[in-house]
Amino acid sequence: MMTQLPAFAASPIVLDHPLIQHKLTHLRKAETSTAGFRRLVRELSLLMCYEATRDLPLEKVEITTPLEPTTGMQLAGPDVCFISILRAGNGLLDGMLDLVPFAPVGHIGLYRDPNTLEAVEYYLKLPTQIASRRCVVVDPMLATGHSAAAALTRLKQEGAKRLLFVCLLSTPQGIACLKEQHPDVPVITCAIDPTLDEHGYIRPGLGDAGDRLFSTK
Numbered sequence: 667m668m669t670q671l672p673a674f675a676a677s678p679i680v681l682d683h684p685l686i687q688h689k690l691t692h693l694r695k696a697e698t699s700t701a702g703f704r705r706l707v708r709e710l711s712l713l714m715c716y717e718a719t720r721d722l723p724l725e726k727v728e729i730t731t732p733l734e735p736t737t738g739m740q741l742a743g744p745d746v747c748f749i750s751i752l753r754a755g756n757g758l759l760d761g762m763l764d765l766v767p768f769a770p771v772g773h774i775g776l777y778r779d780p781n782t783l784e785a786v787e788y789y790l791k792l793p794t795q796i797a798s799r800r801c802v803v804v805d806p807m808l809a810t811g812h813s814a815a816a817a818l819t820r821l822k823q824e825g826a827k828r829l830l831f832v833c834l835l836s837t838p839q840g841i842a843c844l845k846e847q848h849p850d851v852p853v854i855t856c857a858i859d860p861t862l863d864e865h866g867y868i869r870p871g872l873g874d875a876g877d878r879l880f881s882t883k
């Protein structure tokens with residue numbers, strides 16, 4: 667049985683739940699520690715995962731409660747996999763796997779060339795059968811959109827057909843980039859920030875997500 671997501675429009679789904687907006691505000695603060703940042707990203711990913719898995723197919727299963735037999739619903743097989751865009755995508759992965767612990771995980775390594783802001787691929791390892799799975803691609807940041815677009819292009823080359831992109835922060839430019847290159851891919855985000863600066867940083871943003879997650883730089 668398939669429960670339907672509300673039809674994904676060409677525009678992104680912005681998660682305006684009060685808990686999400688509250689946690690996002692703390693995440694943005696410069697004074698939030700590495701430990702706090704990690705905890706908040708994990709909590710936000712749990713909430714985003716709830717939305718990203720809304721239409722996973724279900725099947726009936728016969729069970730027995732302590733009182734009587736009944737019919738329940740369970741997820742119908744290994745339908746979903748997560749794809750993390752390294753590095754920062756891994757921050758979102760942990761919470762997703764808390765909720766869907768059996769999901770296969772793929773990784774695509776991309777970094778932005780600081781001069782051109784183009785995405786450079788350095789790693790790819792994907793689960794089997796991605797053509798038949800819902801592929802939930804995770805990365806906290808959609809800035810120019812180059813990294814997400816490159817990841818989605820590569821996944822399609824490898825056979826993926828049902829893709830969904832999930833991020834914490836996005837920009838109008840990033841969304842436009844995905845709409846142009848991957849109009850078939852729904853986008854779930856917690857906020858659309860107004861500006862992209864000359865270095866490709868989202869403003870007001872939250873800084874460099876990878877550096878804040880892994881305490882680098």
Ligand SMILES: O=P(O)(O)OC[C@H]1O[C@H](OP(=O)(O)OP(=O)(O)O)[C@H](O)[C@@H]1O
Pocket residue numbers: 751752753754755776777778783785805806807808809810811812813814840866874875876877
């Ligand atoms: O939309 P874009 O302009 O492509 O920017 C977004 C990308 O930038 C960040 O990765 P980064 O290149 O900093 O790599 P990292 O995760 O290893 O830090 C972020 O995690 C995205 O992958």
Ligand SMILES: O=c1cc[nH]c(=O)[nH]1
Pocket residue numbers: 754807809866867868869871872873874875876
């Ligand atoms: O603001 C930004 C833009 C890209 N990547 C980040 O980590 N932060």
Ligand SMILES: [Mg+2]
Pocket residue numbers: 754874875876877
């Ligand atoms: Mg980074």
